[in-house]
Structure formats: structure tokens, C-alpha cells
Amino acid sequence: MSGDTLITPAIVAMLGQTVDFPGKEVVDTTAIRRYAAGIHDLNPLYFDEQYAEASGCGGIIAPPTFVFDVCNNIFYDAGPDGREKARITIPGLRLARAGNEYEFFEPVRLGDVIDRRRTVVSVFERDSQKMGKIIFVVCEYKYTNQTGRLLGINRETVMFFK
Numbered sequence: 001m002s003g004d005t006l007i008t009p010a011i012v013a014m015l016g017q018t019v020d021f022p023g024k025e026v027v028d029t030t031a032i033r034r035y036a037a038g039i040h041d042l043n044p045l046y047f048d049e050q051y052a053e054a055s056g057c058g059g060i061i062a063p064p065t066f067v068f069d070v071c072n073n074i075f076y077d078a079g080p081d082g083r084e085k086a087r088i089t090i091p092g093l094r095l096a097r098a099g100n101e102y103e104f105f106e107p108v109r110l111g112d113v114i115d116r117r118r119t120v121v122s123v124f125e126r127d128s129q130k131m132g133k134i135i136f137v138v139c140e141y142k143y144t145n146q147t148g149r150l151l152g153i154n155r156e157t158v159m160f161f162k
Contacts, residue, residue: 006133006160007125011090014120014137019086023113023146032062032110035070039063062108067143067152068100088120088137093160098136101155106145113146121155128161135160 025031036046041063044051052060062070089095108114122138141154 005125006135007123011123011135015123016120018117018119021116023115027062027108027110027112029060029110031070032060032066035066036063057107060110064104067108067114068102068154088139088158090135090160093135093162096159098157098159103153105150105152108151114151115144117142131161
């Protein structure tokens with residue numbers, strides 16, 4: 001690392017850090033239906049119990065992205081600014097989302113309670129002509145249900161800059 005890097009030993013120490021976000025709510029038909037309606041996906045798998053049962057899904061399931069969009073813990077431990085205390089921050093730098101990569105393994109089902117685990121998997125720096133140095137932090141979020149079955153993985157990249 002050169003002397004003009006924004007990456008400090010404290011930032012390097014984030015690598016491998018894991019935080020668990022235990023699920024606190026049971027997925028119900030109202031949550032699934034509202035989400036599906038909100039994304040304008042009227043697939044009967046999300047609304048019609050008989051159709052979903054006959055389809056081989058075993059009952060109503062949630063749209064694939066439900067696990068990433070809805071299953072964040074709304075009962076998080078908030079700081080004085082109202083934001084989640086466990087969020088990743090780098091003092092003195094602004095944050096912007098830089099992308100997500102999703103993997104889907106199993107559908108979310110009625111009655112699921114979804115846990116989320118975040119692990120910091122990569123930290124790197126790039127130069128930008130307009131913004132100067134940018135730090136990128138890649139986190140892997142694994143979503144599991146109450147039986148420990150893996151539902152999905154979200155690899156989220158965020159960037160920090162002055």
C-alpha cells in the first residue's frame with residue numbers, strides 16, 4: 001500500500017468480520033402478497049393456495065427477491081442517528097451502494113423465520129478521475145430459514161469516498 005491510500009489498518013481489520021442478524025418475524029401471507037403486489041408480480045404462486053399446492057411448490061411461496069428486500073431485521077439496534085449500529089461505516093467518508101449480486105437457493109415459505117449473516121469478504125481501493133480514491137467493501141449476506149436451510153446469498157458492494 002502506498003502512503004496516499006485511504007485504506008487504514010482499521011479498514012483492513014474489517015475483513016472476515018461477521019455479524020448475525022437473527023430473524024424476529026414469521027413470514028405470513030400478508031407480507032408475501034403485499035410484496036408481490038408492490039413489485040407488480042401477480043404470479044398465482046404468491047396469491048392462490050390451491051394453485052401453489054398443485055404446482056409442486058407445496059403451498060404459497062414468496063417471490064425470489066423477497067428474501068433480500070423484506071427480510072432485513074426492522075427491529076435492529078439503532079444508533080442516535082436512527083441508523084443500524086451494525087452498518088459498515090468509515091469515518092470521514094461518504095457511502096454509496098455500488099452493486100449487488102444475488103444467488104437463489106430455495107424459496108421463502110409461509111412460516112419461515114429468516115436469519116441473516118453478514119461477512120466482509122473484500123476491501124480494495126481504486127482511483128477515480130472525478131472522485132479521487134474510492135474504497136470498495138464487499139459483504140456477503142447469507143439468508144437461512146429457521147431450520148438452517150440456505151435461501152439466498154447477496155453479495156453487496158458499497159463504496160466510500162470523500
